[in-house]
Amino acid sequence: MKxxxxxxxxxxxxxxxxxxxxxxxLVPNEVDLAAEFGCARATVNRAMxxxxxxxxxxxxxxxxxxxxxxxxxxxxxxxxxxxxxxxARGAAYRYALISRDEIxxxxxxxxxxxxxxxxLVxxxxxxxxxxxxxxxxxxxxxSLAALPQARDGDFTATGPNEWLVREVPFxxxxxxxxxxxxDDQLARRMGCATGDALFLVERATWWEGRAxxxxxxxxxxxxxxxxxx
Amino acid sequence: MKxxxxxxxxxxxxxxxxxxxxxxxLVPNEVDLAAEFGCARATVNRAMxxxxxxxxxxxxxxxxxxxxxxxxxxxxxxxxxxxxxxxARGAAYRYALISRDEIxxxxxxxxxxxxxxxxLVxxxxxxxxxxxxxxxxxxxxxSLAALPQARDGDFTATGPNEWLVREVPFxxxxxxxxxxxxDDQLARRMGCATGDALFLVERATWWEGRAxxxxxxxxxxxxxxxxxx
Numbered sequence: 001m002k003x004x005x006x007x008x009x010x011x012x013x014x015x016x017x018x019x020x021x022x023x024x025x026l027v028p029n030e031v032d033l034a035a036e037f038g039c040a041r042a043t044v045n046r047a048m049x050x051x052x053x054x055x056x057x058x059x060x061x062x063x064x065x066x067x068x069x070x071x072x073x074x075x076x077x078x079x080x081x082x083x084x085x086x087x088a089r090g091a092a093y094r095y096a097l098i099s100r101d102e103i104x105x106x107x108x109x110x111x112x113x114x115x116x117x118x119x120l121v122x123x124x125x126x127x128x129x130x131x132x133x134x135x136x137x138x139x140x141x142x143s144l145a146a147l148p149q150a151r152d153g154d155f156t157a158t159g160p161n162e163w164l165v166r167e168v169p170f171x172x173x174x175x176x177x178x179x180x181x182x183d184d185q186l187a188r189r190m191g192c193a194t195g196d197a198l199f200l201v202e203r204a205t206w207w208e209g210r211a212x213x214x215x216x217x218x219x220x221x222x223x224x225x226x227x228x229x
Numbered sequence: 230m231k232x233x234x235x236x237x238x239x240x241x242x243x244x245x246x247x248x249x250x251x252x253x254x255l256v257p258n259e260v261d262l263a264a265e266f267g268c269a270r271a272t273v274n275r276a277m278x279x280x281x282x283x284x285x286x287x288x289x290x291x292x293x294x295x296x297x298x299x300x301x302x303x304x305x306x307x308x309x310x311x312x313x314x315x316x317a318r319g320a321a322y323r324y325a326l327i328s329r330d331e332i333x334x335x336x337x338x339x340x341x342x343x344x345x346x347x348x349l350v351x352x353x354x355x356x357x358x359x360x361x362x363x364x365x366x367x368x369x370x371x372s373l374a375a376l377p378q379a380r381d382g383d384f385t386a387t388g389p390n391e392w393l394v395r396e397v398p399f400x401x402x403x404x405x406x407x408x409x410x411x412d413d414q415l416a417r418r419m420g421c422a423t424g425d426a427l428f429l430v431e432r433a434t435w436w437e438g439r440a441x442x443x444x445x446x447x448x449x450x451x452x453x454x455x456x457x458x
Contacts, residue, residue, distance in 0.1 A: 023395070075306045075404050079458075166252075175304050176455040179408030179426040197408040197426035202453075224431075226405040229308075 003037045009047035011037070016056050016067055027057055027065040075229040079175070081161055082128045082136050082217075091130040097156050098125040098189070102144065109141055112204060113211035119145040122153075124160050127189060133220065134190045140215040147212060161215075168207050176202045177225070180218065192221045199223045232266045238276035240266070245285050245296055256286055256294040304458040308404070308432075310390055311357045311365050311446075320359040326385050327354040327418070331373070338370055341433060342440035348374040351382075353389050356418060362449065363419045369444040376441060390444075397436050405431045406454070409447065421450045428452045 003011075012033075015021050030048065034041040048065060051057045059065045086093040105113070105121045115121070121141045128136040140160050142150045153163050180200045187194040201217040232240075241262075244250050259277065263270040277294065280286045288294045315322040334342070334350045344350070350370040357365040369389050371379045382392050409429045416423040430446040 075308055075402075077304045077306065079304055172457065173304075174455060174457045176453045177406050177428065178451070178453045179428040181424075181426040195410075195424060197410040199406065199408040222407070224405045224407045226403060228401065228403045 003039045003043065005039075005043045005046040005050075008033070008037050008039060008043055009050050012047055012051060013056065016051075021067050023067050023069045025067050027067065029064070075227050077225065077227050081165065082138075082159065083162070086128065086130040086135060089130065091135075092132070094129040094132065095157070095159050096127045096129070098127060100124050100155060102151070105141065109214060113141070113143055113214055115143060115211070116145065119143065122150045124155055126155070126159055128159065130220075135220050137186060137189055137218040138215060139218075140213060142213045143211055146207070146210045160213075164205075164213060168205070168212055172206045174204045178202070182218070186218055190218065190220060196221050199225065201225075232268045232272065234268075234272045234275040234279075237262070237266050237268060237272055238279050241276055241280060242285065245280075250296050252296050252298045254296050256296065258293070304456050306454065306456050308402075310394065311367075311388065312391070315357065315359040315364060318359065320364075321361070323358040323361070324386070324388050325356045325358070327356060329353050329384060331380070334370065338443060342370070342372060342443055344372060344440070345374065348372065351379045353384055355384070355388055357388065359449075364449050366415060366418055366447040367444060368447075369442060371442045372440055375436070375439045389442075393434075393442060397434070397441055401436070402432055402434045407431070411447070415447060419447065419449060425450050428454065430454075 012027075021027060027048075028036075030041050030044045033044045037044065048057065048059065052059050052065075056068060057065050058068045080088070083093045083095070101123045102120055103123050105115055105119065109115070109121065110119070113121075121143055124138070124140045124142070126138045126140075127134055128138065138159065138161070142160065142164070144150060147167065149167065150160075150163075153160065155163065178200050179197050182190060182192055182194055182196045182198050184194050186198070187196060190198070192198070198221060199219045201219070202215070203217070204214045205212045241256075250256060256277075257265075259270050259273045262273045266273065277286065277288065281288050281294075285297060286294050287297045309317070312322045312324070330352045331349055332352050334344055334348065338344070338350065339348070342350075350372055353367070353369045353371070355367045355369075356363055357367065367388065367390070371389065371393070373379060376396065378396065379389075379392075382389065384392065407429050408426050411419060411421055411423060411425045411427050413423050415427070416425060419427070421427070427450060428448045430448070431444070432446070433443045434441045
């Protein structure tokens, strides 16, 4: 038979699932598998690459490819722009800027963003509503050393995230998920009780090695971020 | 020059970053790009595939490939086994089973797992410690209709997750992140105050279309789940 990489991948996956190849076992080499499936070695290679990405096998340069002892799984989360996220839920989106200041960064932020002494940041707080209810509270700091044009940004009509996406189309980011208790101010803004447990997303963004922005996104009570993998 | 796909990908990425190709622009076709880079069309195709996965370009069968208006980003989270996660932090891992019951599933769970009337579930609660401190509270339900061998599982020495990984090496899952307030029982077990905000991971797992297990993982106060993308 002449197989495409999807067929090869499925067949290999079944052998792992059914224990034909047990955890820790060496997987036959690509040349032998290509001969067995009557396909190009590149086809087997592509199938193996996808199985490795799925965490089923582990490829080591010298030691060969083995079935992983415990499958290492990875979940993929799309990081949407909040307006798109709200509209995808069929709700009406409304944005409001709460505050805008140019400030010297607090120490924790200067350390987090690796800012030089004297660097200023633009500090913005805003609220994203879904059908008139507070949905996400955004507290954001933008490095004015890295992005001086943020001074001219108009953040009254659209959020800084949409501005940043246009200004810095590609970047590296570190994202953290956690839970926080709402303090008095956040509770007032989000329309919840002080101490309520809120889902927090924090994200630091770099472009060409420089910190661009750090943001804290607190979500309405009961918010869930869900994905399939 | 003869380019490999990484060089092609980087060059195309730079054109997008620098606005040579603006958001919404049609990207030149693969044949022309292959001629320009002096490489195989498959090399350009691989580079384009990676740029599409990174959310920079959008490929449509008939309409061609365009630079995305707002880059769609995705973050990848490794889903480790809690023992490995704790040991990777350099902490000592300890596991304790709190309770084990065979029960009729509550309605919400029967709906969530699409169980048939009369199906029973194994209900387990356990605690994972890091250096003697409660790190993660696990409440798990395993479908005995799908996995009757769970009745014979010994969950006193190792957690049900490690047992499941051996029993069902590959599966589909839906995962949710959220924040919860600890109730009295959870607070007592986690050594925190009632009402404390805890980071919650919920995961439902299917194998060949059948629900296998549903789990709620509550984490110690201040826990963060972090990734780079």
